Amino acid sequence: MRLIINRNTLDRLNTGMKNAEQEYRQPDTGTASDYCDAATARNRPPKIGQRGRDGAILKLDGCVPIKRQEKDLEAESQSMEAGDLLVAYLEQIGVEFVFGVPGGAIEPLYNALARSARRGGPRPVVARHETGAAFMADGYARETGRIGVCCATSGPGATNLITGVACAYENEIPLLVITAQPSLHLLGRGAMQESAGMGGIDTVAMFRTCTHYNAMISHSDQLERQLTNALLSAYRPTPGPVHLSIPVDVMRSLMKSGPTFNLAHLLQPPFAVDDASVRELQAQLAQAQRVVVLIGSGCGEPIDLVIELVERMGAVFVVTPDAKGFISPRHPSYLGVFGFAGHASATEAMKDKSVGLILAIGTDIGEFTSNGWSDLLLNDRLVHIDSCEAHLTRSPMARLHVRGSIRLVLERVLRTLRREGMREIAAGEKRRFRKISVDDPFRSASPGASIKPQYLMRELGWRSPPDTRFLVDTGSSIAWAIHHLGMHDHRPSAGGWMRVTMNFAPMGWAIGGAVGTALANRAVPVVCITGDGSLLMNGQEMTVALAEKLSVLFVILNDSALGMVKHGQRLVGAEQIGVDLPPVDFRLLAESMGIPGHVIRSAEDFESLDLDAILRRPGPTVLDVRVDKEEVPPMGLRIKILGALG
Ligand SMILES: Cc1ncc(C[n+]2csc(CCOP(=O)(O)OP(=O)(O)O)c2C)c(N)n1
Numbered sequence: 195m196r197l198i199i200n201r202n203t204l205d206r207l208n209t210g211m212k213n214a215e216q217e218y219r220q221p222d223t224g225t226a227s228d229y230c231d232a233a234t235a236r237n238r239p240p241k242i243g244q245r246g247r248d249g250a251i252l253k254l255d256g257c258v259p260i261k262r263q264e265k266d267l268e269a270e271s272q273s274m275e276a277g278d279l280l281v282a283y284l285e286q287i288g289v290e291f292v293f294g295v296p297g298g299a300i301e302p303l304y305n306a307l308a309r310s311a312r313r314g315g316p317r318p319v320v321a322r323h324e325t326g327a328a329f330m331a332d333g334y335a336r337e338t339g340r341i342g343v344c345c346a347t348s349g350p351g352a353t354n355l356i357t358g359v360a361c362a363y364e365n366e367i368p369l370l371v372i373t374a375q376p377s378l379h380l381l382g383r384g385a386m387q388e389s390a391g392m393g394g395i396d397t398v399a400m401f402r403t404c405t406h407y408n409a410m411i412s413h414s415d416q417l418e419r420q421l422t423n424a425l426l427s428a429y430r431p432t433p434g435p436v437h438l439s440i441p442v443d444v445m446r447s448l449m450k451s452g453p454t455f456n457l458a459h460l461l462q463p464p465f466a467v468d469d470a471s472v473r474e475l476q477a478q479l480a481q482a483q484r485v486v487v488l489i490g491s492g493c494g495e496p497i498d499l500v501i502e503l504v505e506r507m508g509a510v511f512v513v514t515p516d517a518k519g520f521i522s523p524r525h526p527s528y529l530g531v532f533g534f535a536g537h538a539s540a541t542e543a544m545k546d547k548s549v550g551l552i553l554a555i556g557t558d559i560g561e562f563t564s565n566g567w568s569d570l571l572l573n574d575r576l577v578h579i580d581s582c583e584a585h586l587t588r589s590p591m592a593r594l595h596v597r598g599s600i601r602l603v604l605e606r607v608l609r610t611l612r613r614e615g616m617r618e619i620a621a622g623e624k625r626r627f628r629k630i631s632v633d634d635p636f637r638s639a640s641p642g643a644s645i646k647p648q649y650l651m652r653e654l655g656w657r658s659p660p661d662t663r664f665l666v667d668t669g670s671s672i673a674w675a676i677h678h679l680g681m682h683d684h685r686p687s688a689g690g691w692m693r694v695t696m697n698f699a700p701m702g703w704a705i706g707g708a709v710g711t712a713l714a715n716r717a718v719p720v721v722c723i724t725g726d727g728s729l730l731m732n733g734q735e736m737t738v739a740l741a742e743k744l745s746v747l748f749v750i751l752n753d754s755a756l757g758m759v760k761h762g763q764r765l766v767g768a769e770q771i772g773v774d775l776p777p778v779d780f781r782l783l784a785e786s787m788g789i790p791g792h793v794i795r796s797a798e799d800f801e802s803l804d805l806d807a808i809l810r811r812p813g814p815t816v817l818d819v820r821v822d823k824e825e826v827p828p829m830g831l832r833i834k835i836l837g838a839l840g
């Protein structure tokens with residue numbers, strides 16, 4: 195077997211192994227996959243690196259204490275458990291954290307992470323709930339562009355993960371999900387938290403519909419191949435989660451060598467392009483008089499080229515709600531958000547009869563991202579450019595589908611456009627399109643009155659540094675933020691300054707997501723905008739931000755209600771039921787956790803905050819914002835689609 199792991203990594207792994215606290219193999223236990231489970235652990239042996247009864251230092255491979263010799267050290271340097279191999283692969287691809295909650299069956303992975311942490315490799319970050327761990331991994335992946343990794347023990351640990359994994363699946367975020375199982379030979383016997391489907395629950399079956407690769411590893415010899423299969427599948431054809439269920443004895447097995455493959459350069463979305471359709475696109479663009487570009491969530495990485503295309507074409511652009519963070523809301527050709535909680539100016543741009551071509555780039559054409567599958571978008575002026583086949587299936591009425599890596603497609607188109615020089619937007623056109631129509635733009639509160647969410651969003655955007663990452667939760671927050679947040683001239687960035695979750699939209703995503711984002715990048719301030727309901731569901735993860743000394747500002751829109759549902763019920767004339775929440779003082783809650791908090795009742799309270807200092811301090815802060823409960827978030831699209839208003 196070819197060993198690609200570099201010398202430094204191996205040395206560090208070995209140092210970790212020498213310090214390791216772990217059980218060691220009994221000489222007569224047969225295959226590598228059935229040793230050292232609960233039965234053998236009863237006669238807990240001396241630890242590796244400690245002295246045995248005869249005073250000799252123990253080596254890892256084999257039960258018999260031996261005197262440490264040079265050649266034995268060499269042999270030991272090749273020893274690693276399956277968990278160490280897994281962690282070595284994570285290190286190879288630049289992953290720094292494994293988010294999760296420990297437990298009996300996942301312990302060997304934590305042992306490996308302990309060894310790794312000691313030598314400065316990937317380390318565990320312990321969430322308070324496994325869903326929070328998956329949200330953190332999601333936040334980490336969005337910030338770094340690397341895979342997010344989360345883990346859980348068997349049974350309830352695995353089931354707790356599912357919401358976060360499903361969310362990442364729907365939002366096309368690559369995650370490696372590791373769950374545990376009891377030892378192989380105990381499966382089917384009712385072992386504690388057994389979840390292999392042998393008369394009990396079946397973790398692999400549960401993850402089937404929210405992963406791109408999903409398997410149980412039933413022998414340690416499968417580990418490397420299954421792991422590399424999984425990691426590669428996390429990026430292709432569309433990024434998303436992959437899951438491996440690993441029994442405790444398999445995770446503890448001794449491996450013959452370190453990583454065989456070098457994956458670092460392979461973990462990329464595919465870089466293929468359909469040349470014929472690109473040529474057709476070039477022909478269409480050459481003829482088009484006026485073009486509107488709809489920027490979708492797939493445009494993060496190639497946003498520089500998307501904006502260059504807009505500028506060279508003299509086009510105008512609108513964004514889907516989940517792409518607002520990629521662009522500067524102050525760009526002169528920007529006409530607002532098209533979709534949930536969007537802007538009338540964006541709709542007007544799409545309505546314009548003189549527009550010959552609508553270029554929708556990297557968007558899934560879902561409910562929120564297509565303005566409820568609006569005819570304004572879904573007609574024969576549409577050219578849909580995407581690397582994801584599933585997205586393209588949603589636009590069969592398009593004049594043209596351009597399949598392939600968005601970056602490559604745009605590079606080819608721009609090659610021609612660069613030769614032609616800039617197409618100028620006519621002055622009248624510029625004037626016509628200068629302003630985005632923001633509903634109820636600057637309606638702030640009268641002195642002392644309850645603070646308005648619109649005002650809060652506007653001020654938060656203005657007063658935070660331009661490199662701030664905003665993670666916005668499901669509930670009224672997302673509607674307010676899509677419409678009102680952010681007035682800076684942000685530089686385009688791949689992860690985006692504002693991040694939301696579309697489609698699956700679980701409450702509390704932004705809380706764990708903010709923690710993962712802040713861990714991924716300590717150089718930027720992170721703001722989590724969430725609701726009181728979401729906080730009561732997931733707020734425990736704020737303590738992880740405290741433990742890790744992360745600069746995260748948790749802004750809680752406190753309306754003592756499941757506000758979006760409350761307003762939805764009112765808008766459709768449904769029964770007013772199930773929406774009241776108890777009044778909670780989140781400043782006190784935060785302080786009970788050791789996190790400083792402020793209650794904000796009015797615009798004046800907000801203005802008196804030293805936001806710069808709060809966003810710079812190495813630790814979280816909570817703002818309990820008592821927003822005006824009667825303000826109705828811009829959620830008309832949702833109500834329409836639910837069908838109640840026709
Ligand atoms: C896990 C989960 N459960 C239920 C919902 C349905 N839901 C969407 S918004 C919302 C209310 C959120 O309340 P809160 O966090 O207080 O935000 P608000 O709308 O009041 O600002 C609910 C229950 C959901 N999206 N996710």
Ligand SMILES: [Mg+2]
Nearest residue numbers: 725726755757
């Ligand atoms: Mg609320």
